[in-house]
Amino acid sequence: MSETSELLCHVDDRVAILRLNRPASLNALTPGLIGALHAALDTAAEDDAVGAILITGEGRGFCSGADLTAPDAQPPRDAAGLPDLGAALAQGYNPLIRRMQSLPKPIVVAVNGMAAGAGASLALMADLTIAARSASFLQAFVNIGLVPDAGGTWVLPRRAGRQRAMGLAMLGDRLSAEMARDWGLIWSVVDDEVLLTEAEALARRLAHGPGVALAGIKQALLAADHNSLSAQLDLEVTLQRDCGRSRDFAEGVSAFMQKRPAAFRGC
16 A cells, blocks of 8 residues: 555455554544545545454554644635634545444554544544543543634444533543543553454454445444434345355355354455
């Protein structure tokens, strides 16, 4: 995979590993880094050698949110000369979050250290988020007079409930990794020294899984947020039909009958 100075990329054992690489700023997000991450996801989506994506951060933090100081991070101005933060979201963050949600391959995020602001949103938008025990999450927006963005207002009430979402967003208090797990915001918490080992093992397990089924699971569970029961039942019919025609389904049944591990091919 191609990489930039701000994003390091490589593929290992069917896992595309993407590392945010601005450690001096705790991997604060710039338009360039957002664009590079989006492009890397597009590449991974089209690469048959990739079955899953792992995103993490270099250095002592996952991501401190938007970089408010970088020259290319200054928001556009409206006709009155005022900063248009909405345009920055529409042009950068929102397409990235939509791509994460629409990408059929599983995305794992490994949170090392702080995930703040849009960095927290990025971490929570993964299909599975694993955090170091010392990691924490911070909805920092209110501290500078903003609302959560990059999908933060969507994911928080759905996973943590409205009261907890309100508290996190309105108070801007730091949330520990253990509490984030207990509230259903992330999948698991592990000791700091084994974070990458555990995250890579999780991503490899997904990468070698039944790709059609995993894509269908992701599509179905995201659709359940807005579907009626009837619509969801109809979607399950379509997805199960597709899975039943896959080579992985045939292999899974054969392995079950032969009492051996399945050797899925992702198709």
